[in-house]
Amino acid sequence: xxxxxxxxxxxxxxxxxxxxxxxxxxxxxxxFRRHADxxxxxxxxxxxxxxxxxxxxxxxxxxxxxxxxxxRGGAGVKVWxxxxxISACRTxxxxxxxxxxxxxxxxxxxxxxxxxxxxxxxxxxxxxxEGIRKALExxxxxxxxxxxxxxxxxxxxREVSRVLDVAEGSLRAQAKRGLAMLRAQLARxxxxxxxxxxxxxxxxxxxxxxxxxxxxxLSALSRKPFSALPTxxxxxxxxxxRMLAVGAAGLAVAGGLAATVLIARSERxxxxxxxxxxxxxxMLAYWSFDAPDATQGLHVTDGEWRHAPQSGWDGSGGMExxxxxxxxxxxxxxxxxxxxxxxxxRPLLTPAFHRARETRGLDTxxxxxxxxxxxxxxxHGLGDLPPPFTGDTGPWQxxxxxxxxxxxxxxxxxxxxxxxLQNPLPDSRLSLMGRGRxxxxxxxxxxxxxxxxxxxxxxxxxxxxxxxxxxxxxVALPQLAPGSAQKRVTATFYD
Numbered sequence: 001x002x003x004x005x006x007x008x009x010x011x012x013x014x015x016x017x018x019x020x021x022x023x024x025x026x027x028x029x030x031x032f033r034r035h036a037d038x039x040x041x042x043x044x045x046x047x048x049x050x051x052x053x054x055x056x057x058x059x060x061x062x063x064x065x066x067x068x069x070x071x072r073g074g075a076g077v078k079v080w081x082x083x084x085x086i087s088a089c090r091t092x093x094x095x096x097x098x099x100x101x102x103x104x105x106x107x108x109x110x111x112x113x114x115x116x117x118x119x120x121x122x123x124x125x126x127x128x129x130e131g132i133r134k135a136l137e138x139x140x141x142x143x144x145x146x147x148x149x150x151x152x153x154x155x156x157x158r159e160v161s162r163v164l165d166v167a168e169g170s171l172r173a174q175a176k177r178g179l180a181m182l183r184a185q186l187a188r189x190x191x192x193x194x195x196x197x198x199x200x201x202x203x204x205x206x207x208x209x210x211x212x213x214x215x216x217x218l219s220a221l222s223r224k225p226f227s228a229l230p231t232x233x234x235x236x237x238x239x240x241x242r243m244l245a246v247g248a249a250g251l252a253v254a255g256g257l258a259a260t261v262l263i264a265r266s267e268r269x270x271x272x273x274x275x276x277x278x279x280x281x282x283m284l285a286y287w288s289f290d291a292p293d294a295t296q297g298l299h300v301t302d303g304e305w306r307h308a309p310q311s312g313w314d315g316s317g318g319m320e321x322x323x324x325x326x327x328x329x330x331x332x333x334x335x336x337x338x339x340x341x342x343x344x345x346r347p348l349l350t351p352a353f354h355r356a357r358e359t360r361g362l363d364t365x366x367x368x369x370x371x372x373x374x375x376x377x378x379x380h381g382l383g384d385l386p387p388p389f390t391g392d393t394g395p396w397q398x399x400x401x402x403x404x405x406x407x408x409x410x411x412x413x414x415x416x417x418x419x420x421l422q423n424p425l426p427d428s429r430l431s432l433m434g435r436g437r438x439x440x441x442x443x444x445x446x447x448x449x450x451x452x453x454x455x456x457x458x459x460x461x462x463x464x465x466x467x468x469x470x471x472x473x474x475v476a477l478p479q480l481a482p483g484s485a486q487k488r489v490t491a492t493f494y495d
Contacts, residue, residue, distance in 0.1 A: 012077035019222075020068040028068075028222040032061060035078060036218060038153070039085045040210035045148045046089040048137050051332065051427050054214050060088040061218055075162045082163045086145070093141075128191065132201050135185040143178030146171050151202050208299055213331070284333055287443040290317040302327040303434070312441040313344045313396045319440045320348070321366075326434035329371070333430060333445060338453055340446045341368045341401040341430065347394035348437040364394075364436030367410050367417075368401035370424035371431040375494040377463060380474075383417030384483040402453050403430055409456060416483070419459055463491060 010018075010027070012034070018027035039060065043053035063084050071080060136144060149160045157175075161168040182198065287294060292307040294317070303326030305319045312318035333339055347364040399417075401410045405424060410417045432443075462477045471493045480489040 013073070016068055016071055016077055019065075020071065023225055025223040028065070029219050031077070032218040032222055033215060035081055036210040036215050038078075039081065040214060041207040042082060042085055042145075042148070042153075043089055044207055045136075046086065046141050046145060047092065049427055050211075052092065054211065056088045056092050057085065057210070057214060058217060058221070059092075060085040061221065063088070065221070065224070075159060079159050079162050083165065086163055086165075089141075129201050129205065131186055131189060131191040132182070132198065133205055135182050135189070136202075136205070138185060139178055139181055143174055143181060146175040147178045147182070147202065150175060151199055152205060211331075212296065282447045284339075284447055285331060285443075285445045288316065289319045289441055289443070292317075295319065297331040299329045300327070301329055301431075305440070308439060311439050313346070314441075316441075321434055321438045321440060324436060326366075326432075326438075327371070328432050330430045330432070330445065334447070335405055335424075337447045338450055339403045339430065340448045340452075341403060341432070341444070342399065342446075343432075343443040344396055344398050344441045346396045346439040346441075348439060349392055349394070364438070365417075366399065366432060366434040366438055366440065367408075368403055369408055369420060369431055369433055370403065370405075370422055370428045371433070372428055373422040373424050376421040376423065377494065378421070378492045379419040379459065379477075379489065380492065381482045381486040381489040382419060382459075382480070383412060383415060383486075385485045402448075404453070407456070409454065411454070419456065421463075462489075466491075 010030075012031060015027040015031040015034075018024040019031070036057070039057045040053055043056045043060075044050055047053050047056065060081075064081055067084075071077070074080065136147065139147070145164060146160055146166075149155045149163065150157060155163070157168050157171055161171045164171065166174065179198065186198075285297065287298065289295070289307065289312065294307070303321065303323035305321045305323075305326065305328075307317060308320040309317050311320060330341070343366070345366045349364065397412050398414075399410060399412050401408055406421065408420045408422065410419075430445075432440075458480065462480050465479070466475055466477075474490050474492045477489045477491055482489045
């Protein structure tokens with residue numbers, strides 16, 4: 001949670017002074033890296049939106065640079081920085097029209113989850129922690145932030161009062177009121193969490209550290225001279241990574257030894273007048289999963305996975321999904337071009353999932369999707385049924401998903417499997433969702449040209465053939481040939 005400074009390292013005030021007096025970029029970068037995680041996590045808690053939190057932290061740290069010469073001590077550099085971060089969060093909320101659709105998005109997610117049974121909880125403590133996390137997200141910031149900063153981050157009330165610019169007595173009252181609201185929300189959801197367990201469970205909540213993309217941007221930002229800084233804060237505090245990254249022509253995402261990530265361009269210039277600027281196949285990211293730390297840039301939002309040596313399709317490492325429902329969010333990629341997401345997957349069935357397949361015909365599948373999203377239509381019966389097997393391990397399959405802002409289409413071993421017509425919401429990210437347990441290997445993301453997407457004309461024409469008055473619920477599409485062992489192709493309309 002809190003970062004501490006080693007005795008042999010300069011303190012925050014010394015680093016800030018070196019930058020203010022000598023424009024020491026190394027000192028400023030050290031200061032930024034020291035507080036980036038805390039600033040990002042606090043902004044995430046305030047805004048409940050990781051993408052917006054990145055923008056706000058960049059705006060806040062720009063202000064730190066502009067105001068470095070005016071710092072006069074007081075409560076300390078950390079408190080001063082966090083006060084700027086909170087101020088930037090409040091400015092963001094006041095100046096932007098916030099999209100408050102979280103309950104709707106949860107309902108859409110729950111609709112997808114109803115297609116299979118939820119896995120049993122490993123223990124009631126995990127259920128409490130998840131329930132408390134959701135309840136905390138629903139609290140207004142004036143109640144959520146005192147709880148987060150004091151009870152999770154461990155900041156004394158006197159420091160929190162300075163960060164939030166609230167009198168200490170009022171702050172204590174807000175924290176007490178927030179905990180009461182938290183208990184009330186838990187009671188309404190039917191989650192019986194003993195009052196004595198709420199604070200210990202709060203301390204078990206966690207957020208990811210600042211994305212590597214953000215820390216790289218802050219590092220580049222720390223090298224800017226005073227003369228290059230904006231003189232005023234922008235109306236929307238969102239100097240994005242694409243604007244600030246030095247020498248980057250596009251979006252770069254986190255990578256490591258086993259996760260090879262290349263810079264992507266949303267479009268290419270051409271020396272030939274009139275040439276098509278759309279890129280051909282261009283790798284954006286690749287994860288081999290050969291090592292335990294080879295998951296950089298991937299964020300698990302539902303379920304659990306673990307590294308499994310020598311389990312990959314070629315005998316190298318793979319990632320074993322160990323929960324029946326699973327979701328990972330991919331790094332943010334440009335939406336201006338189609339994206340191809342390919343990977344290899346091998347099902348691992350538990351006895352309970354075998355029984356579910358036998359009784360309900362439950363499929364085991366890993367597929368890409370925008371999340372959160374607004375579903376328009378979903379095709380059923382395009383692909384083959386899962387290959388039959390009685391043991392615990394099925395065959396390897398190569399899955400390729402083509403994602404645009406209008407649809408996600410998937411092929412398995414070169415054959416059609418599914419087509420989702422969906423519109424991503426403004427803060428959507430591409431995700432991999434799984435139902436059933438798998439070994440996952442060789443995850444690759446590429447930017448492709450529109451002509452490289454398989455021809456989907458027959459599917460769109462089949463939908464358009466349905467009269468508008470019948471575009472509700474599930475309808476048959478007899479003009480489409482179903483997959484082997486499938487009875488028919490249908491489409492479910494959601495609009």
